[in-house]
Amino acid sequence: MTDPSPPRAARLLLRTLLPGHLHDSLAGDLEERFRAHAAHDLRAARRAYWRDATSPTLLALRRESRGMHLPPGSPPDAGPGDGMARSLASDLKFALRTLRKSPGFTAVAVLSLALGIGPNTAIFSLVNAVLFQEWGVEEPEMLIDIYGLTDDGSHFFNSYRNFELIEEGASDVFEGVANYSFLSVRMEGASGQTEVVLGEMVSGGYFDVMGVDAALGRVLVPDDDAEGAGRPVVVLGHHYWQTRYGSDPSIVGREIRMNGRPYTVVGVAPESFRGRFSPAVGADFWVPLQTYPHIDPPKLTRGDFTISGRVRDGVEPGQAIAAVETLAAREDAERQARNPERRSRFRLGAVQLSEVRLHPDADRLVTAMAALLLVSVALVLIVACVNLAGFLLSRAAERRKEMAVRVAMGAGRRAIVRQLIVESMVVATLGGVLGLALGQLAVRALMSIEPPLPVPVEIEVGLDARVLFFTAGTAMVAALVFGLAPALESTRAPVAATLRDEAGSSGGRRKVGVRGVLVASQMALSTVLLFGAVLFVRSLEAAGEMDLGFATRTAAVVDVETGPAEFQPEEQASYNDALMRRLQAQAAITGVAFTNRMPLDLGTRNIAFDVPGVDPPPNANRWVLEVARVTEEYFDAMGIELLDGRVFWEADRMGSDEVAVISQAGANRFWPGESAVGRTLLPNPDGSDAITIVGVVDNAKIWSLGESPRPYLYRPMAQASAPQAFTVVATGNLPPGELAALVRTEALTVDDRVFMADVGTMDDHLGYVFFLPRMAAAMLSLVGVLALVLACIGLYGMVAYSVSRRTREMGIRLALGADRARVVGMVLKGGGALIATGAAVGIAGSIGLGSALGTTSFLLGVAALDPLSLLAAPLLLATVAVLATYLPARRASRVDPVRALRTE
Amino acid sequence: MPPGLPSDFEQQVLLAVWRLGDGAYGASVRTEIEERTGRTVSQGAVYVTLVRLEKKGWLRSRLADPTPVRGGRAKRLFRILPEAVEGLRAARWAMDRLWEGLPEPGSGRAGAGR
Structure with missing residues (x-):
């Protein structure tokens, strides 16, 4: 037991808790006691030390010692724990006071940051919920x-x-x-x-x-x-x-x-x-x-x-x-x-x-989608941060005199930089808190949109430590990176010159460079974001106008399940027949059909067969096609066009020849250039029960909007046992919603034990197909508009500010007889160059984004390098930017030269 | 203007400092109180009282030379001032007045605080 010392952590605690002048004597007292104690029981001594170090009375001591007179001979107050904490507190107090003094700046800065952080928090919350949750299984x-x-x-x-x-x-x-x-x-x-x-x-x-x-x-x-x-x-x-x-x-x-x-x-x-x-x-x-x-x-x-x-x-x-x-x-x-x-x-x-995150094959797409969203909101944040940097720069320039006075009074450069960083930290904290609130609102709004899936899906998107950490981290990094540069910049000015006012306006010149880069980068970033948004909106439009191969507007779609009624097979058949007869008897219904598989319904049913005279595909013994069972009027009710042969008729019943109708893509695959009607498919290896093709119909979208035409087979429902679950498609001279209600009533009239999970229209049915494009377009538009608004605020603020800094210069020029229009033109030219640079970089970035997106399946029916989308965004932004330059420039040029010369 | 009467614990701290004479500092005051009253007190509580008493003008402190047993840190030595002695007497007097005519407790621990 050679020279035991008190627990290090407890000592550290004491050091941070206690004011320097008290710390030494109190720690000495404790150590003395500890040593006396440790001689016979080290553990008890350590426990006792801990008890003393964590005693709440220490806080009281801290309070009590304020204003205490220092005994003669005591060292100046330089305890490490105390010094840092106290000056940080005073920095904080000072920062709050300065920010309160310029509420306009504070509001705009905090709001910009919040608008940048909000979407990030929202998207990160979503991604976090979908991708970063644990499965909850052991190891x-x-x-x-x-x-x-x-x-x-x-x-x-x-x-x-x-x-x-x-x-x-x-x-x-x-x-x-x-x-x-x-x-x-x-x-x-x-x-x-x-x-x-x-x-x-x-x-x-x-x-x-x-x-x-x-x-x-x-x-x-x-x-x-x-x-x-x-x-x-x-x-x-x-x-x-x-x-x-x-x-x-x-x-x-x-x-x-x-x-x-x-x-x-x-x-x-x-x-x-x-x-x-x-x-x-x-x-x-x-x-x-x-x-x-x-x-x-x-x-x-x-x-x-x-x-x-x-x-x-x-x-x-x-x-x-x-x-x-x-x-x-x-x-x-x-x-x-x-x-x-x-x-x-x-x-x-x-x-x-x-x-695995979700599924080995889906992970890549989901991750790509998440990355796309995260990158786009990150860009918004950068635009917001550039705003912040711009504001801070302008402010720093305004406060150069204040800083110079402080330096002249003996404030160290480090102290001033620290002060400025604390200020931007405060702005970041406020912005972060507000952004978090905005983000949570956005998440709630997003979650209230129910994805139109057959089963209600509840995704729990919560505010967990990861989200909080993410937001806090983003805010702090934003504050540090974008607050530090202006802080350093502002302390670099020559003190004496600043105080004598010599650097008053001309010193701003060099900083126009920094500000110019900021303006140009905002232009570029928001151009890219807007371009992305426009692409997705156009993709959504294209999806809406896409020919699905069947009529999408008019029909009612009702899923009928007879499972709960526990029909025997014969009962099932008679129920289905009775329902069909009742529906056909309705005056309001002009066409009605049943099917066991709707196009674009996420389901899948296959049939395997041989095709005489056609080799099976490589790596497979037989052909496999997706198949739907349908009743006679199906093609009419769905609006699927018959191209060759006939559709089903009543004679296609159980016991009669097996028949099928094939999609045009199917006919082309097996019998290119020839008629498919009359050809056979052999579902059984021994060649029995051959299926005869009786007709060819137009292709319909089966799996997704983006698919190329698929071979698809339709078979008569009457040639199989009556299904326990089927979809009713009805057209008529009522609005689809009312038609659907009518179908439901009739289905329950025939037997009230049946269950209907989905009573709606064709539009409802297709909802999920459009859900993702719709969501992507909505989110990216929001993000794009947000970026545009932020960019406009920032652009206007920065340009207007730098123009106003040149008021004195303009005054001099005007006083010397310069033409007003030329002075405005001079300013415009400077701004215009920046804007053009920004737009050029933005367009280049958009082309990059476009070709990156072009390689994915995110976009439907839109060329990734759509020229209209490419030009719309920069034109809009350029207009804003020109206005932002022109209006203040004109105002500045109208100023009385004498007064302009007097402005600092 | 003596700022009122010292509280129970303040009296204990003052008395301990008085008793210890030239050797009164945080640790010794604490030990003195603990040994005489049989109660344990935290160093922080002792210290906060010492500081308060100094602010009230009842104690004065100075730094002594650092010693190795204290990890090289200086002691802050306290000395009682006449105002404090005055205050202690006044407090004692008030207590005695209140005790007057009451049966003395057998243990003789009167006034040790409760």
């Missing part, structure tokens, strides 16, 4: 997601067979494997109302593999998923439990109804785990796979599963990924051996969950 780097790989290498879902394959074949690397799929159900709420919610059906080991425990009750266990397991059980999502059941803990053990069936609630998931759809969009429930047939019988055979494996202790994630790939290769070889004719490959893709 995501040890969780491997497994996807089926398609021929083009994209990550697709798995079949149930893949799950069995991995569970059996990779147990040496995985301690557990889970299989799950996303689904939506009709959930009956506490008060009997029904809503569609999103959830997951999961294999028994799911929660164990995720490493998630229940917040309440229990999670699902393998027994729940065992074949013939007793009553169907469900685990509710935390958010759903909170919002729909008011966090009522008695929910566990209660029965709720999903798709009309009773489920017993066994638990509630923790708040941190929101399922595997996305960290931002939470699952509202989890049900075991085996009870899934209760919800939606025909789907268990479907291949829309995602598989996750938990890597065993001592196994590297990379080994597990390799094991999955080896397994897939072996399976592929086996399948090849069984069927040498086979051309498609079986491949699996495995990814560590910690590497």
Whole structure:
């Protein structure tokens, strides 16, 4: 125990807490006691020291010591803790006083900054919610997601067979494997109302593999998923439990109804785990796979599963990924051996969950979108900061005399710079707080726009530490970077000359250079932003005018689900027939059709077949086309044009020849230059049940607006068993909304047990297709306009200021007999050069942006280098800039020369 | 103009400084109070009172030479002023008046504060 000393941190605390002159003697007292104490019990001594160092009486001591007279012989007050804190406090006080003295400057500066920071906070909050949230699982780097790989290498879902394959074949690397799929159900709420919610059906080991425990009750266990397991059980999502059941803990053990069936609630998931759809969009429930047939019988055979494996202790994630790939290769070889004719490959893709944000394939697009938004708002912030810098520069110039006086009085340069930095920090803080508030308002406004998806999606966008940190960081960096330069600049002036007024106006000359750069860069930045906004608005317009291949305005679109009624197949058929007859009998309805797949509805149904005389595509054994079942009047009701042959008629029934109508793109692919009518498709390898093409129709957009025409097949609904869920398309001489209501009433009249999730118009149906372009256009327009407003304020302020600084010069010129128009012209020429430079750089930047965007799929039907978009923005800005130069210049030129000469 | 009577704790601090004579500084005052009254007090509380008493004109302080046992820091030595002695007497007198005619507590700890 050689010479123990008191705890360092506690000593440091004392040092910062105590005024210098007291610190020494008090710390000495404490140390003396500590040493006496430490001789027999070091730990107790340390504890005692800590107690003394954190005693609240020290704060009282600090207060008490103010105004205390210093004993003779005590050193001047230079304690490190005290000096810094106290002068910072006085700097702060002084800064607040100066800012209060010029409320106009303060308001404009703070507002500029807030307008710059607000959008950044908003967009960052969004991006944060979508991209930066944790999955809430245990050790995501040890969780491997497994996807089926398609021929083009994209990550697709798995079949149930893949799950069995991995569970059996990779147990040496995985301690557990889970299989799950996303689904939506009709959930009956506490008060009997029904809503569609999103959830997951999961294999028994799911929660164990995720490493998630229940917040309440229990999670699902393998027994729940065992074949013939007793009553169907469900685990509710935390958010759903909170919002729909008011966090009522008695929910566990209660029965709720999903798709009309009773489920017993066994638990509630923790708040941190929101399922595997996305960290931002939470699952509202989890049900075991085996009870899934209760919800939606025909789907268990479907291949829309995602598989996750938990890597065993001592196994590297990379080994597990390799094991999955080896397994897939072996399976592929086996399948090849069984069927040498086979051309498609079986491949699996495995990814560590910690590497995935949403989905391996979507991540890049989503990240690109996020980056685009972040960059554009960052540009707005830069424009705002340039404003701030401009204001600070002007102010610094105005205050040069004040600074010179302070330097002359003995203030160090460091003190003055610190003072100015504190001032801009205060502005930044105010701007940051206001910006945060604006940003949160913007987020709330954005969130109130419901994305038109089949399932209501609630994204939780919160104000978390990351957002706060981001905002504070942005504000502070803005203040430091843009406040420091003017601060340094203002202290550089020669003191004596400034005081004698000699540098009064001519010294401003050199700084016009800095200000000029600022003006030009604002021009350039806002040109680029406006160009981007115009591009997206035009893209939205183009999307609206795009020919979708079907009529978009007039029809009513109603989704009818008969699942809850639990019809037997014959009942189902008679319900569908009865509904069709009733609708056809309505005078207001002129055309009505049913289909199991609407264009642009995010769904997918495929059929595989051989085409006699046409080779299958490379890497595949057979052709696969997307297909929709439709009733006879479908093409009429949808406004899809018949190009060749016929559409379906009543004779196309069960038992008659199988027929199909193909899209023009399909006909062109299989039989280019020839008629498709009368050709056959062979859905069965043995050639039975051949489908005859009876007609060719115009192409319609199926997946997205940007797609090129797709081969697509239509088959008569009457040649398959009656569907339990279908869409009614109706046209007539009523507004579409009323038509939709009519369809709904009729559907319930036939049987009131059916469910209609979506009752609306074709426009509603297409809402989601236009949602993203609409959002992008709206956001970027807002950003562009904001940048323009900021640029105008800044431009005007800066130009007007530098013109007014030249009042004296103009006065001299006028007094010497210069022509008024020439003086104005001289000023205009100076400003014009800056504006032209800015615009030129801006246009160059826009071309860069345009060609960068051109390589992405963000824009629809607009050439990325659209000349109109390119010129509109700079012209607008140039007009503002010219006005900003001309008006003050004219005013300055009207000034009485004598008075002008007197101005400082 | 003596600024009123010293409070309980102020009396304790003043008495400790008085008792310690030339050796009164933060740590010794604290020890004196703790040993005589059996109560623990924080150094900060002692110090804040010393500073207040100095401001009131009851104590005067000066810096002594630094010593190694204090980490090389100087002691601030306190000395009691006549005004303080006056104040202490007045306080004692007031207490005694109030005690007059009341039974003395057996322990003899009267006036030690409560």
